Amino acid sequence: MKFARLGPLGREVPVALDTDGQAWDLRPITTDISGAFLASDPVGRVRHAREAGDLKPVPDADALRRGAPVARPGKVVCIGLNYRDHAAETGAEIPTEPIVFMKDPMTVIGPDDEVLVPRASTKTDWEIELAVVIGSVAKYCESEDEAATHIAGYAIANDVSEREFQLERGGQWDKGKSCETFNPLGPWLVTPDEVDPAALPLRLSVNGEVRQDGTTADMIFRPAEIVRYLSQFMVLYPGDVISTGTPAGVALAGNAPYLQPGDVVELTAEGLGSQRQTVGAA
DSSP states (O other): OEEEEESSTTOOEEEEEOTTOOEEEOTTTOSSSOHHHHTSOHHHHHHHHHHTTOOEEOTTGGGSOEEOSSSSOSOEEEEESOBHHHHHHTTOOOOSSOEEEEEOGGGEEOTTSOEEEOTTOSOEEOOEEEEEEEOSOBOSOOSHHHHHTTEEEEEEEEOOEEHHHHHTSSSOHHHHHOSTTOEEBOSOEEOGGGOOGGGOEEEEEETTEEEEEEEGGGBSSOHHHHHHHHTTTSOBOTTOEEEOOOOSOOGGGSSSOOOOTTOEEEEEETTTEEEEEEEEEO
């Protein structure tokens, strides 16, 4: 099942999409696609409501703005250098444990919303990533199988990054990751039964030129292992988002210019939909 939030900023309607792409208004059973909803057997609740005739279709759903598919994540946790080819292009050693940093959850925007280059920025970069959304409280998971039971679903994330802020202004990655609009997410949250995260093609282009063309098969640490690992150090709550790293092809590698106002960034991942952002100036 796919979950989404459609409509103007701040007035998004929670919906479920069936296999035919029909969007169903979920407001009879939830006010939003929130952590509380994700922790309450959302698929079962939607199916029951559909069978009972409680849900109505959303008219002209394709014409509505697509918001981030999760409302107000409690936290966004990111994994750095998690693709072998990306580690190689940046000259970094393959990590023996996941590299963990945090991103301000207020950076999360819709998949097609405008991305803003920060003031004084010269190195705003792109990163297509597979995002994991938590569906139940996870702490001290003992195995990947246990960790997988806490995953509500998957989405596309663009982990937009300002490299000078990240690497040259005190060595604190969070500064280069937490600028406003730096986390387009969505368009959908896709439940695990519809996605195999082991070998998902990921593609990102800038102004029509492909910059990243990778696959999650190149990951060093798989999504369930990342959830298991993180649960040893922090409690993961329903609605939390984990960005699992990016494949090769970022501007940091020196083979393409950084983003400028007017650029158009497009992202796709098999089974997870697509994003399209125009770049503006803060």
